[in-house]
Amino acid sequence: MKENRYDDQTFFDKYSQMARSQKGLAGAGEWPELEKLLPDFSGKRVLDLGCGYGWHCRYALDHGAAYVLGTDLSQRMLEQARARHGGPGIEYRQAAMEDLQFPEGSFDAVISSLAFHYVRDFRPLAERIGRWLVPGGSFVFSVEHPVFTACGSQDWYYDENGNILHFPVDNYYLEGRRDAVFLGERVVKYHRTLTSYLDTLLQSGFTLRRLVEPKPPEELMDLPGMRDELRRPMMLLIAAEKRQPQGGYGYFRALQRYRTDASEQQCTKHAENPSCFQLNCTRKRSKILLYFII
Amino acid sequence: MKENRYDDQTFFDKYSQMARSQKGLAGAGEWPELEKLLPDFSGKRVLDLGCGYGWHCRYALDHGAAYVLGTDLSQRMLEQARARHGGPGIEYRQAAMEDLQFPEGSFDAVISSLAFHYVRDFRPLAERIGRWLVPGGSFVFSVEHPVFTACGSQDWYYDENGNILHFPVDNYYLEGRRDAVFLGERVVKYHRTLTSYLDTLLQSGFTLRRLVEPKPPEELMDLPGMRDELRRPMMLLIAAEKRQPQGGYGYFRALQRYRTDASEQQCTKHAENPSCFQLNCTRKRSKILLYFII
Numbered sequence: 332m333k334e335n336r337y338d339d340q341t342f343f344d345k346y347s348q349m350a351r352s353q354k355g356l357a358g359a360g361e362w363p364e365l366e367k368l369l370p371d372f373s374g375k376r377v378l379d380l381g382c383g384y385g386w387h388c389r390y391a392l393d394h395g396a397a398y399v400l401g402t403d404l405s406q407r408m409l410e411q412a413r414a415r416h417g418g419p420g421i422e423y424r425q426a427a428m429e430d431l432q433f434p435e436g437s438f439d440a441v442i443s444s445l446a447f448h449y450v451r452d453f454r455p456l457a458e459r460i461g462r463w464l465v466p467g468g469s470f471v472f473s474v475e476h477p478v479f480t481a482c483g484s485q486d487w488y489y490d491e492n493g494n495i496l497h498f499p500v501d502n503y504y505l506e507g508r509r510d511a512v513f514l515g516e517r518v519v520k521y522h523r524t525l526t527s528y529l530d531t532l533l534q535s536g537f538t539l540r541r542l543v544e545p546k547p548p549e550e551l552m553d554l555p556g557m558r559d560e561l562r563r564p565m566m567l568l569i570a571a572e573k574r575q576p577q578g579g580y581g582y583f584r585a586l587q588r589y590r591t592d593a594s595e596q597q598c599t600k601h602a603e604n605p606s607c608f609q610l611n612c613t614r615k616r617s618k619i620l621l622y623f624i625i
Numbered sequence: 626m627k628e629n630r631y632d633d634q635t636f637f638d639k640y641s642q643m644a645r646s647q648k649g650l651a652g653a654g655e656w657p658e659l660e661k662l663l664p665d666f667s668g669k670r671v672l673d674l675g676c677g678y679g680w681h682c683r684y685a686l687d688h689g690a691a692y693v694l695g696t697d698l699s700q701r702m703l704e705q706a707r708a709r710h711g712g713p714g715i716e717y718r719q720a721a722m723e724d725l726q727f728p729e730g731s732f733d734a735v736i737s738s739l740a741f742h743y744v745r746d747f748r749p750l751a752e753r754i755g756r757w758l759v760p761g762g763s764f765v766f767s768v769e770h771p772v773f774t775a776c777g778s779q780d781w782y783y784d785e786n787g788n789i790l791h792f793p794v795d796n797y798y799l800e801g802r803r804d805a806v807f808l809g810e811r812v813v814k815y816h817r818t819l820t821s822y823l824d825t826l827l828q829s830g831f832t833l834r835r836l837v838e839p840k841p842p843e844e845l846m847d848l849p850g851m852r853d854e855l856r857r858p859m860m861l862l863i864a865a866e867k868r869q870p871q872g873g874y875g876y877f878r879a880l881q882r883y884r885t886d887a888s889e890q891q892c893t894k895h896a897e898n899p900s901c902f903q904l905n906c907t908r909k910r911s912k913i914l915l916y917f918i919i
Contacts, residue, residue: 478772478794488782488793499782499791500772504840504855524858525819529836539833542823546798561798564818 333427334449334519337383337405345514347411355386361473361566364545365444368570370469372396375439378463380428380472381446385412385421391442392420400438402426429456436465443472445566448480448520451508454531461536464573470537471571476544476564480522483509487559498563528569537571544568627721628743628813631677631699639808641705649680655767655860658839659738662864664763666690669733672757674722674766675740679706679715685736686714694732696720723750730759737766739860742774742814745801748825755830758867764831765865770838770858774816777803781853792857822863831865838862 336342350358356366373395379388382401391399399421403409409423417423428443429450441460450456460470479485481503487495506523513520532539544567547560630636644652650660667689673682676695685693693715697703703717711717722737723744735754744750754764773779775797781789800817807814826833838861841854 478797482791488791497776497782497793497795498797500794501791501856503772503792503858504838524838526836526838529823529833533833533835539823539827541827542820544798544818544820562795564797 333404333429335404336516336518337403338407339516342514342516342518343405343407345516349514351386352384355384356390359444360547360551360560361545361568363548364543365471365473365568368471368541368543368568369394369442370440370471372440376400376437378402378433378438378441380431380441380443380460381449382412382423383408383444383446385416385423387442387444388412388421388423389416391440392418396420396440398422400424402428402431404428431459433463435462437463438468439465440469440471442470445473445475447472448475448522451521453523453527454535457531457535457537461573466573466575468573469570470532470573471569473566473568474528475520476567477503477523477525477528478563479565480509480511480520483511483522485511485513487563495559495562525567528567532569532571536574538574539569539571541570542567627698627723629698630810630812631697632701633810636808636810636812637699637701639810643808645680646678649678650684653738654841654845654854655839655862657842658837659765659767659862662765662835662837662862663688663736664734664765666734670694670731672696672727672732672735674725674735674737674754675743676706676717677702677738677740679710679717681736681738682706682715682717683710685734686712690714690734692716694718696722696725698722725753727757729756731757732762733759734763734765736764739767739769741766742769742816745815747817747821748829751825751829751831755867760867760869762867763864764826764867765863767860767862768822769814770861771797771817771819771822772857773859774803774805774814777805777816779805779807789853789856819861822861826863826865830868832868833863833865835864836862 337346346352352358356362359365369390371394372391374397375391375395377388377391377396377399379385379391379399379401382388382403383405385401388399388401397420401409401412401421401423403412403423403425404427406425409425412423428446429452441464447453447456464470475485478498478500482499482501484499488497488499490496502522504524506527507521509520509522511518511520529539529542544564547557551557631640640646646652650656653659663684665688666685668691669685669689671682671685671690671693673679673685673693673695676682676697677699679695682693682695691714694717695703695706695715696718697706698719698721700719703719706717722740723746735758741747741750758764769779772792772794776793776795778793782791782793784790796816798818800821801815803814803816805812805814823833823836838858841851845851
């Protein structure tokens, strides 16, 4: 069951009061770090999974994206997105991200902000995102940190006087549903380990480019409770890239260029070194044997 | 100051009673997972940082390594290593790993088991390991998990009856010295965040291959306390690979092979596409322009 808490009026009203809803990217503490991980959007086809108010969609378009598709389960979110960040080049679609379907290589970049911890199974989603991306395509996302989601309550552990003692971790390896409290309301989230996020990516055809656990920004350190955020990690930002097919893609681009000059060519893997390709060409009556090691 | 607790008689005696000292790899709960991350050692020059009793050195040699160097700060450890796992092809050297120096490309694989949390600065060490490795070389290590090292005490949080409540996390972003208790003795360890391990590697010329937080093995689940190890992550296993120099190494290997046939060549970066190299050759009086896209 995909829970749609954001279409609950009370929950949505509270969400709409948050700094990140009212001020957008500037109101999100992790944004300065997330922005650094984003790819160059120029001319790119971008998918934003769990787009919410559409702040990141707008950012991608403002930075040159050719086309942006934002998807969200919540109709209320998408109403806000269309009203605030609609227009040519941006499309919004109501759907659970687990149900989306696109042809292979439909996007040059996939982004997602704080949405994957609402998704029960990460591996099939990661594999599908891998197929939607072109080789070399970017996958950048933020999620709640496994340390933050493990216990379930997502709250500090206090002494009898209400002072914070520490942040509790429990049931770390028991992945799955957690009944968390967010904005004073019960919300179902899914805990998974760091291994499940990272090793799944590494084994699903992605290369990891960056991993950042964002600290609260220095300039916000005087806000109430902010200094305590140095005591626990709350978010995880990950930038990955869809790997080129093994030993192939770079070669085929090279071959494509070369073909314009060569009158004949034949490409085979090198018998002794599987990462090496042999290219046999006849060009102006010269037989040429080339090696590409990729 | 590099602390050398393992040359303290009391501490060493306790360490020598541990299952991993007495039974070796079979006595280390994380070994089945670590073994899967290790590279093919055939014909490789291997460096083991913090080699202890030399179990991993012996494993590398038994699996075809051409040469293995184990280093450790502790003389007592190395005495054990030489006695148990000495012989042709294995060398042991007493040194703090921060002080080691090797020429560039001296090793094909660097391994380290549960030693880096004794090292204060990871970044300079990672950078130096990157230089010691050949391009494509393997770097596989285990460390105590940042969740495990953050608080410092490395102990559960208990209720008044001595029952485990949860595992405490605190001061996560405050990296540095922790006075931990290990085997009932005070030991200085260094906490750092996951970001500091992984993002440092990614930004120091490594590609991440695998990341695993090993669970206690099923068959040990009936041992006292073992089931509680599902409640917190204690270790982090990382397999990385030294990246090929940007856009270069694959090209230069290709060039080297081609050079044997070509009478003249000149290599330049493509003006418009910096990931593309142009190779101008004269071969049997034909002018050839090739592109390598790496």
